[in-house]
Amino acid sequence: MAAPTVFADAYVVAKRNIIKIKRVPDLLVFTTLSPIMFVLLFAYVFGGAIAVPGGTDPDAYREFLMAGIFAQTAIFGATITGAGLAEDIKKGIIDRFRSLPMAPSAVLSGRTISDVANNVLVLIVMSLTGLLVGWAIHSSPAEAALGYLLLLVFAYAISWIMAWLGMLVPSVEVFNNATFIVIFPLTFVANTFVPLETLPAPLQTFAEWNPVSAVTQASRELFGNIPEGVPTPDAWPLQNPVLYTLIWSAIFIVVFVPLANYQYRRSTSR
């Protein structure tokens, strides 16, 4: 099948998903409400008790916090891909797509593309929330743009894992619970909300190599949220956070795009 068909079909599927974001704003509201809640909880409840390198006042923690929130939001945003597919399978919409002479890969690429759009919206809302609690971008516009781009790339890669998972599990509920169990440790055992140095040794090593830490570190650097004089941790992933994030994103894509496509071809509604 010619490549233009794949793109045209993916566009049609993506458009359909974006219409859904528009028609069911609740979905967007709830995907942004929980990170907003996290911002408020950490900024005003836990934040006071957490000392971050380079400052003790609450503003320093809020500067520190937002990159972690962005990373967490990107991952949670990616779960929409899986939940959406699980729902489409259940409702027979995937059956309909599979009975049409469209490019089979277009259903998944359309889905993951529209979820990038969703993530853009969520990142905008989160950035505005950050500004309200005292976070700011201190870097050049180019660096900041790169920071957002990196978050979107990472979220895009994760959404392929979620696509695969979403078609593997029997229902949306199972999907949500399963991802919750994985995502929470992954986003908390990292430098997202606390400085790495405070973790006990084995966890600290895990956290250093956790790609979530690298995304967070990269965002902090690219948004200019690391105070002058604060040293970068010695671990290689955190010394090269952008590269490390891109490596993981590439691995996710190389592994999970074929897996998800395989699962799509054999997925059934019953």
Next chain:
Amino acid sequence: MADAITAQGLVKRYKTVTALDGVDLAVPTGSVLGLLGPNGAGKTTIVRILTTLLRPDEGSATVAGVDVLGRPRDVRRRIGLSGQYAAVDEYLTGFENLDMIGRLYHLGAKRSRERARELLASFRLEDAADRPSKTYSGGMRRRLDLAGALVADPPIIFLDEPTTGLDPRGRTEMWEVIQGLVAGGTTLLLTTQYLEEADLLADDIVVIDHGKIIAQGSADQLKTQVGGERLELTVRDPATLLRARDLLEPLGVGKAALDEGRRTLLMPITGGAQVLTEALRVLDDAQIGIDDVGLRRPTLDDVFLSLTGHVSEEEAQQQNGRPPDPPPPAPAPAGRHAAADESSTGGA
């Protein structure tokens, strides 16, 4: 190619269940095949295989002369599928649903929009065209789903239980739509658990149970398998039921079955109205009062029961207190007596 759909030796196994156990089909171009069977008989599995959604473990199939397993994409260009669960996107409007499907059939933007409007008009969904389909009634959603199967005007259409779950009015409306379709020369494969639906819509009926074809033929041929007419009557006073049987049995051609709870008697006869008149005279002479009497031609219900030895899904649902289905299209003078059927012939 005379046959629009063929299948040879389809077998599909799941972990512990054999869903299909060697199914052969041949559907001549322009005809309607009704695939009839209870829930779990394997009807949907057949449709899923023929529409390329599922690969069989054994066997082969062609649709429009194209090998289903070898060239699925070419099959998809020539078919329309409307599923058991209306696969319309409830967040999209009716128009957006059909437009999207047109695009994915690669009709082009302009043609997709035109076709969507045409179909919405012919399915009486014009007024609701720009409302999210979430707001539609069950019948409207089914019509939209069926319209989705027709977007590319495919020569072959698969309808998987098009009326399951619809209220009587929705079902009648759906039947009209499908009859219109058939009049236009489309080849149709229809699955149903409603015997009257197969009777009304299908040229040929394939009865399937536990993954196997157990009978095949036109509705009339299947009915002939079960035999002639039955006399059915309900006495007023349950105490007179046994005496009524003794008086009437000489008029029939077999034993009469009784249902004391419902005060009914069911007896095979030949001779039709003459026997009925005679029966009424005999009972009148004996001063046995009756509430209801009628001649019944065998329905597909009887066919199904005699073939499978168990009650059809439809009847089971009726016995569970579901509201009765709309009257069958074929004249059935004494109405429907599903529950009585089971008790009278079920053990035979």
